[in-house]
Amino acid sequence: MRTFWEKEFTCPFCGHRFKKKMVFFDAVKIKSRDIDLKPIFEDVNPMLYEVVTCPNCYFSAFDRDFETIKIKGEETEKKLKKLLEEARKKIKIKDEETPTEAIKRYALSGIVYSVLNQRKKVAISYLKIAWIFREMGKPEDEKRYLERALREFENHFKYDSYEESDEPMILFYLGVLNQILGNRKEAARWYERLLGKHRDSLYAKVGRERWQDLRRS
Incomplete structure (x- = not known):
């Protein structure tokens, strides 16, 4: 079975075309x-x-929404351009799929989604950084990004409109983080x-187990 393949992307911000290694x-x-719910992968x-x-x-x-993102408004475009130019001065992205490079990329996606007011995806970007730090055995860095992810989930829940189907996931992460x-x-x-609002969801099933663990500890 093949593991990797190459996909061509067109950047929605600058129009540059490039290829990236993807996983089947x-x-x-x-x-x-x-x-x-952080996955532990076999290979x-x-x-x-x-x-x-x-x-x-x-x-x-x-990857699932890279080419479909719409940058609306001149001010948003200017702000994003400025932040990305500053990021390019501070960090160098290598064409490698290592934990260190992945953390850089998630940090950049956090910047982009923040400018676009997509707080749920900022939260997920930070959560993934925390998970990678966990795999690297860096608990202090992991904690720092778990706290950032929690703050973004809180703000997303309080201030944003979202699909009803997203709510069980949001409530679960507000609980577990x-x-x-x-x-x-x-x-x-x-x-x-x-549990009171989404009793039958998969997140509620896991949330019930976590709540019981919390009460026993």
Whole structure:
């Protein structure tokens, strides 16, 4: 079975065309999951390939929506251009799929999604960074990005419009991230809300287990 393939992308920000290594879906095998549903992969880690970064301007986003993102408004475009130019001065992106390079790409996607006011995807970008730091055995860096992810999930829940189908996932992460960070009362509050409103969702099923673990500990 083949593991990798190359996909051609056109940057929606600068128009540059480039190719990127991707992982075949069938090559991904999950052995288990951590408390926050972080997958433990058997062989290839698709998280290292998930963010697409334009090598010309550093515009970055998840592969599934890289080419479909719309940059609306002159002010948004100017702000994004300025931030990406600053990022290019500070970091160098290599054509490698390593944990260090993946962290850089997720950080860049966090910048892009923040400018575009897509807080859920900022939160997911930070969560993935935390997960990679976990794999690298860097708990302090992991904690820092778990806290950032939690803050973005909180702001997304409070201030943004979102699909009803997204709410179980948002409530689960508000619960589990508070649990990991030691905020027991907050974790319990979000789990109760998840179970009270979305009892039949898959996130509620896992959330119920986490809530029981919290009550026993």
